[in-house]
Amino acid sequence: MKPKCKLVGKDGNIFNLMGIASRTLREVGMKDKAEEMIYRINNSKSYLEALAIISEYVEIV
Template sequence: MMKPKCRLIGEDGNIFNLMGIVSRTLKEAGEPEKADEMVKRITTEAKSYDEALAMLMDYVNVE
């Protein structure tokens, strides 16, 4: 799967805000199941902010 581009530079760095932006990007790219998977992974597996950011980048190409 080609990862969709997602503009996060300059956005509020709150992880929940970033998750929302990435989720919306995935849904707009026709990948709603990936959006759900990403949220579940971050909320259950991420042990730090940096780990959560790395998980976000598994799903989108950050601009």
């Protein structure tokens, strides 16, 4: 089950969103998933791809 992460209404900068999602994952003991997500986002080709990656790891609310 993915942890809920409040991203709606936040600054849409992908690095800001990545940080919020990463923090959420770490807070629930998923440090390895946070690091995996960051790696994948940093190697993504577009903003939309990066958003899709975030949504694989957290439930965006």
